[in-house]
Amino acid sequence: MRSGKSFLIRSLGLVIVGAVAAVILTEPVAEARRERRIKEVLLEVQEGLQRYHVKEEIYPRFAMSGGELIDFLHGKSHLEKSVMNPWVGGGYDGGSEVDRMRYETDDVAESYELTVRYWRSEKIKFRLDSTENQSLE
Amino acid sequence: MKIKAALLPFYRLAILVAIAWLIRSHHDRIRVQGGWPITVSEVRVFLPEAHHLKVDSGERKGLIVLDQARQEIGYAVRTMPHCRKIVGYSGPTDVLAIFDDDDKGVGIAIRHSYDTPSHVEDVKFEFLFMESWNGRSWDDIAEITNLNDAQIYAVSGATRTSEAVAYSVNHRVAMTRSEGAAEEPWHFGWRDWLLCGFLVGGLAFAFKKETFIQKWRPLYSVATILGLGFWMGDLIAQSLLVGWAESRIPWAATPGLVIFVLAAFLIPWFTAQPLYCQFICPHGNLQRWFMKLVPAKWKRPLPGDGKWIGRLVPVMLLAVVVAVSFLQLDFDLAGIEPFDAYLVKSAGVATLSVAVVGLLISLFFPMAYCKFGCPTGWLLEFVRKRSGKDRFSDRDWIGLGLFLLALALHFTPLEKILG
Numbered sequence: 001m002r003s004g005k006s007f008l009i010r011s012l013g014l015v016i017v018g019a020v021a022a023v024i025l026t027e028p029v030a031e032a033r034r035e036r037r038i039k040e041v042l043l044e045v046q047e048g049l050q051r052y053h054v055k056e057e058i059y060p061r062f063a064m065s066g067g068e069l070i071d072f073l074h075g076k077s078h079l080e081k082s083v084m085n086p087w088v089g090g091g092y093d094g095g096s097e098v099d100r101m102r103y104e105t106d107d108v109a110e111s112y113e114l115t116v117r118y119w120r121s122e123k124i125k126f127r128l129d130s131t132e133n134q135s136l137e
Numbered sequence: 138m139k140i141k142a143a144l145l146p147f148y149r150l151a152i153l154v155a156i157a158w159l160i161r162s163h164h165d166r167i168r169v170q171g172g173w174p175i176t177v178s179e180v181r182v183f184l185p186e187a188h189h190l191k192v193d194s195g196e197r198k199g200l201i202v203l204d205q206a207r208q209e210i211g212y213a214v215r216t217m218p219h220c221r222k223i224v225g226y227s228g229p230t231d232v233l234a235i236f237d238d239d240d241k242g243v244g245i246a247i248r249h250s251y252d253t254p255s256h257v258e259d260v261k262f263e264f265l266f267m268e269s270w271n272g273r274s275w276d277d278i279a280e281i282t283n284l285n286d287a288q289i290y291a292v293s294g295a296t297r298t299s300e301a302v303a304y305s306v307n308h309r310v311a312m313t314r315s316e317g318a319a320e321e322p323w324h325f326g327w328r329d330w331l332l333c334g335f336l337v338g339g340l341a342f343a344f345k346k347e348t349f350i351q352k353w354r355p356l357y358s359v360a361t362i363l364g365l366g367f368w369m370g371d372l373i374a375q376s377l378l379v380g381w382a383e384s385r386i387p388w389a390a391t392p393g394l395v396i397f398v399l400a401a402f403l404i405p406w407f408t409a410q411p412l413y414c415q416f417i418c419p420h421g422n423l424q425r426w427f428m429k430l431v432p433a434k435w436k437r438p439l440p441g442d443g444k445w446i447g448r449l450v451p452v453m454l455l456a457v458v459v460a461v462s463f464l465q466l467d468f469d470l471a472g473i474e475p476f477d478a479y480l481v482k483s484a485g486v487a488t489l490s491v492a493v494v495g496l497l498i499s500l501f502f503p504m505a506y507c508k509f510g511c512p513t514g515w516l517l518e519f520v521r522k523r524s525g526k527d528r529f530s531d532r533d534w535i536g537l538g539l540f541l542l543a544l545a546l547h548f549t550p551l552e553k554i555l556g
Contacts, residue, residue, distance in 0.1 A: 006442050013446030021453045024473075028466035033556045039172070043249070050227060050253045134228040134251050137172045137218035 035125075037086035038116055039136050041101070042128050045069060048079035049103075049112055058109040059130075066101025066116075067092040100125075142527040149520045150406060152536040159543045160382040160462050165194040167465065171218045173249065174550075175200055175233060183235040183244040184211045196313045202235075212236040212275075215248060216305035219312060225252040225301030234270065234306050242270035242278065245306055256295035263292040266299055270306060279311040322389060328369065329393025335365050336397050339417040343410045358422040366419030372476035373401055373413060373513055375458045379470060383462060405521035414507060414514050420475050420492070421507050421514075424499040431500045439502055439509075447509030452535050454512040456542060463546035464554060474513065475506065 045066070052073060053059055060072060066085075070092050073079035085091060087098040104113045113129040127133045166174075169192050180187040180202055190200040190213065199214035216223075217231035228251025237243050245267060250257040260266060269289040270278060281287040284303050292299035338357050341350055365371055371394060378398075381387070388395055401413035414421055428436075439447065454473050461468045471477040472487030475495050495506035507514050519532055546554075 009442040010445055013442070014449065017446065017449045017453045021457055024457050024468075025460055025466070028461070028468040029464065029555070032464060032466055036552075036555055043251075046228075046251060047254055050251075051255070053227070054253055054255050128251075130227055134224055135217065135221045137221055137231075 034086055037084065037089075038101075038126060041066075041083055041086050042114055042116065042126060042136060044079065044083050045073070045101075045103075046114060046128055048073040049114075051078040052076060053112075059105045059112040060103065061105065061109045063105070064103045066099045066103070069101075069103040145527050145529065145533070146406060146520075146522055149533065149536060152540050153402075153516065153520060156459070156540055156543045157378075157382040159540075159547045160379065160459075162192070163463055163547050164383040166192045169194070169198050169200065171215065173215075173217070173231065175213055175215055175248075179233055179246065179248070180211070180213050180235060182246065184237070186210055198313070210238050211243065212240070214309055216309040217249075220305040220308050223301050223305045223308060225250075225298035226256050226295075228252045230257065230298065230302050230305060232302055232305050232309075234309065236275055240275045242273050242275075244268070245270055245302075247302065250298075252298045252301065256298040259295040260292050260299045260302055263295075263299070266290065266292050266303075269303070275310055278307055279313070281307045281311075323392065324389065325392050328371070329391065329396075331364070331369065332371060332393040332397045335361060335417060336400055339412050340400075340404070342416050343404075343412050344408075357416075358425065361417055362419045362423050362426075365417070366423070366479040367481070370477075370480040371397070372419060372479060373398055373517075374471065374474050374476040375454075375512055376470040376474075376477070378513070378516075379458060379462050401517060402520055405517060407522065409522040409524045411517065411521055414511075414517055418507075418514075419479060420495075421504070424496060424504050424506060427496050427499050428503045435501060436503060437501055439505075444509070447505075450509050451512040451515035452539075454510075455515060455539055458512060459539060459543050459546065463543065464551065474511070476513075 048070075049059060055076075055078070060069065064072060070079060070083050074083075083092065085099065087100065092099070100117045100119065102115050102117070104115070105111060111130040113127065115124045115128075116126040117123060118125050126136060128136060175190065177187055177190055180190065180200075184202055186204040187202045187210065188205040189203040189207065191203055193199050193201050193212075197212070197214065199212055201209055202211035202213055204210045213233065213235050215231055215233050217229065221229045223229055230250040230252055231248040233246045233248050235243050235245070247257060247261050266289070281289070284291070284300065289303050291297075291303070338360075342354050342357060345351075381398075386395055401417070404410060404412045457473065458470060460466070461470060469485060469487070472485055473491065475488060475492030477488040478484045478492035491510075495510055498505045519536055
């Protein structure tokens with residue numbers, strides 16, 4: 001018959017191996033969830049930008065962070081305030097939160113570019129614009 | 138559980154084939170459905186009896202609509218991502234097109250649009266335009282080249298957006314003709330011959346025990362490490378197997394590798410001889426050489442509990458592999474095994490670390506990686522015919538567990554897990 005000590009060691013081993021699996025999968029799963037939220041936010045913001053463009057006949061003139069753009073579009077009633085910050089899972093209030101989304105336009109504000117960058121990198125993960133990358137699929 | 142011993146080998150092979158089939162079917166669904174899958178409720182607007190959507194991996198690459206009795210009642214396709222280049226005023230539009238069981242259109246719906254929202258609204262509510270495809274057959278729609286000739290008229294005030302919707306539907310339906318699968322030419326190159334050569338060598342050492350053959354085994358072992366490993370980099374790995382399961386087996390492009398992998402699974406299944414692990418695997422052979430570097434007295438046998446825990450590691454890694462494949466996680470499977478480390482120039486830190494640490498451990502615990510770390514080896518051992526009395530063992534339960542995990546991930550919508 002297996003001793004109590006052996007049972008304890010094996011149980012502990014099982015827990016450790018399970019924990020290792022959880023550690024391996026946690027970040028990729030979190031990243032996949034985040035990516036889905038980012039795409040949803042990008043689509044909402046893009047719709048807001050299009051509504052703004054219909055009314056003003058130009059896109060917003062200045063480059064902005066994601067949070068700034070959302071505040072701007074919300075202020076002009078082109079966007080619901082309920083847009084969540086995909087990186088923190090909460091609202092875009094305060095302005096100092098993690099925000100890897102950027103909005104840019106050309107000199108005459110006739111085109112837009114929404115980009116999402118990798119963490120601490122200038123490498124672009126998602127790009128949605130009015131010329132080349134007009135969808136997220 | 139009483140399962141006749143004779144059926145056990147078939148059970149094991151069936152488990153592997155079933156998991157591979159589930160992975161394939163899951164990825165077919167993702168390929169057909171794209172990032173925003175069509176739901177039954179969307180289809181039910183046009184076909185109220187719709188109860189289930191079955192992926193059609195044929196040339197249409199859409200969804201077969203089934204009723205509760207699993208009878209085909211129609212067909213559904215979406216225009217994205219195939220038609221992402223068809224842009225209206227300011228972006229493409231994802232359109233759902235539904236056909237009945239006579240292959241005639243019963244309706245279209247705008248699912249999402251990157252176009253100007255007010256124009257999209259105009260198109261959505263212009264019923265004459267939205268019903269332009271109703272009653273037309275799939276083939277008729279595929280043949281449309283001019284919208285006016287086909288009496289499909291753009292929506293006033295949203296001309297470009299409505300034209301983009303129309304052309305997207307037509308293009309999506311017509312693309313099944315233009316994308317006729319071009320057969321990849323079958324090519325058996327020198328790499329394929331070389332792989333078959335390594336396979337024949339392994340077979341000779343596994344089945345021919347004559348001294349004049351076995352005396353060459355050290356040379357063959359070095360050849361596998363330098364040739365198969367460092368030069369060709371053709372080791373059987375999870376990344377390779379999962380890649381094949383997700384897309385297709387490259388019969389035409391690399392037939393030698395396909396034969397090589399099939400032999401690695403089927404020869405142990407038929408003969409009980411662990412052909413790949415014991416004779417061919419470059420990492421296994423390298424570990425055998427490493428074992429010789431340290432005096433026997435330095436080696437430590439692993440205690441029973443340690444072995445029990447160690448044997449969980451490849452199982453855990455296989456569960457990770459299944460999860461990564463089904464959830465499409467951004468995780469490089471090459472990093473959980475040492476095999477990519479043989480392509481030194483392109484190897485990542487993870488695979489190099491697994492290789493180096495595995496080899497160092499094998500200095501003191503012989504073949505530790507093979508016994509307690511290798512998920513691919515676990516699979517090969519799982520299907521290997523048991524010599525002596527065979528029974529339903531822990532491995533068979535684990536195999537069943539992995540199959541059930543794959544089954545659960547296959548049938549659970551991604552959004553339930555990934556939000």
